[in-house]
Amino acid sequence: MSYPRRVAAGVVAALGALAIGIVVPAPAIAEPSTPASYPTASSATRLQGYFFDTCTAPSLSALAAWRGRSPYTGVNIYFGGRNRGCAQPNLTPSWVQSAAAAGWSLVPTYFGDQPFCMSGSKPYRYAASGAAARGAADGNDAVAKARALGLRAGSALYADVEHYDRAAAGCTPAVRTYVSEWTRALHRAGFLAGVYVHQESGLRDLAYGYNWTSYARPDAVWMARWDNVATVTNWPTASNSLWAEWQRSKQYRGDHNETWGGVTMNIDSDVIKGPVATVAKNYRVTSTSTLNVRSGPSSAYPIIGTLAPNATVSVVCQSRGQVVGTTSVWDRITSGGFVTDRYVSTPSTTGFSAGLPICSYPGQLNISTPVNTRSGPGTAYAANGTVQGGGLAYVACQKAGTKVGTTSVWNQLVDGRWLSDYYVANASNTTYSAPVPRCP
Known part of the structure; x- marks a missing residue:
């Protein structure tokens, strides 16, 4: 075959000590952990x-x-x-x-x-x-x-x-x-x-x-x-x-x-x-009346559009939000807005659906040592794991918590753990980063 072939070998030293929430000088947001600029209708x-x-x-x-x-x-x-x-x-x-x-x-x-x-x-x-x-x-x-x-x-x-x-x-x-x-x-x-x-x-x-x-x-x-x-x-x-x-x-x-x-x-x-790759998947609006499209995963967010009953809706990913009926899942669609999954023909009516990713906006850790994750958005919560230095933090949503360095923003990862946004390369190390939604 004419496509490429590879073989593998070599040694690299292990990384350094564990960072446990100690405030350090503000990390750079350039190389090596260059942040990605995610548009609204995106997800990893x-x-x-x-x-x-x-x-x-x-x-x-x-x-x-x-x-x-x-x-x-x-x-x-x-x-x-x-x-x-x-x-x-x-x-x-x-x-x-x-x-x-x-x-x-x-x-x-x-x-x-x-x-x-x-x-x-x-x-x-x-x-x-x-x-x-x-x-x-x-x-x-x-x-x-x-x-x-x-x-x-x-x-x-x-x-x-x-x-x-x-x-x-x-x-x-x-x-x-x-x-x-x-x-x-x-x-x-x-x-x-x-x-x-x-x-x-x-x-x-x-x-x-x-x-x-x-x-x-x-x-x-x-x-x-x-x-x-x-x-x-x-x-x-x-x-x-x-x-x-x-x-x-x-x-x-x-x-x-x-x-x-x-x-x-x-x-x-x-x-x-x-x-x-992320590929949007088509489903159907199941409500009998107009379905509101909102700017975030809750009815508290502004209405930015509507979908007619039985209309085709292209879902990019799913996010946790306000409970509607039997589910707290909201679908991010290709317009960038959110609709409650309660009225979309995805496989599950109670939780996340197989075949659809949880919305995430990854950023590399901007320090070389591992950082503790927490059970909640603050350093007072129990440590429950680490993210390796330079590794990707798959951020699902953001919420205010204990101030670390220059920011009080904490990221909830797709697996439910929390990580201070101070250590993640994204659009800001002082406040929230679009298009990441707020955690419910």
Whole structure:
């Protein structure tokens, strides 16, 4: 097959001591934890499990044959880049919508320009002097192509970085610069920046410079090591403390055929605990009267629109809010507003629905050491875990609490834990950050 292959290895030192709410000087909101600017109708989506990658996006009939029969719940798509080697006759907005509606998670990969020192024959390459411009250009193009396919802001887009000669003069700084500008371009548009890297070059170099302030740090890494060990921990090139918060994927088996439901495909096998694409899903308004669209997940927020009975509504994600009938769930729709899930035909009438993400707006921790999470929005609440330094905090909502550093804002994460916003790179380290809703 003509699509990229990777193998993996290397060592990185462990990170430092635990931060326990001690006030420290105001952290920077630039590199390495460059904040993303999320638009209103956005959300991150996470996947834990198995996916497969193949050069050409499979037909919907092939996906239907594999769904529920194979161990895979996700599929990679090569959605752009000048070095993309395969035609994509199936990859259309309709295909994306149908694949997502059928329950498939999508892992979008962009096969853009490669470093001048790349090992291989791909024709489009950047020189060291052009790495910054190329990284920004590829990032901007990836965002445009992702949007054209219906991938929402908050999606993770993965840049393919092929194996390269680290001994070549200027090679490693060029790659770091490309990845940094790719990351910055995606963050400006509200997307998460992932990279698909070789264990002996890209992963090694990015891990070594994980906390460097010279470069923006990507949000997620996807590496290959064909050892048939499906794990996202204990990698030889990156300590478990790096990209530790739902930020990892591994290609653990290379080219091989698998047959499920009578359909054979040549694939690589992958395991993931990390961010994927966000795709809005269509449902129906079930109320018998006009359904109000509000600016937040409660009837206390202003009405910003309405939906007619039986109208189609495209749901991006779900958020906790005011109780209406049997549910406290509210749906964030593609206009950016919220409607109560009580009157939407999602699978559940009492809680979050399978197949829809909990609304989240991730920000990297802007310090290098782990930070305690709490059972409530304040330092007086019991510690109940940590978020690793530099890791992603998947923020669901914000609420006022104990002042830490320059802010009294606390973030509730999608798993219910609380983290001071002071340690999270987002739009502000003094007040609330749009479009994150207030916690009920």
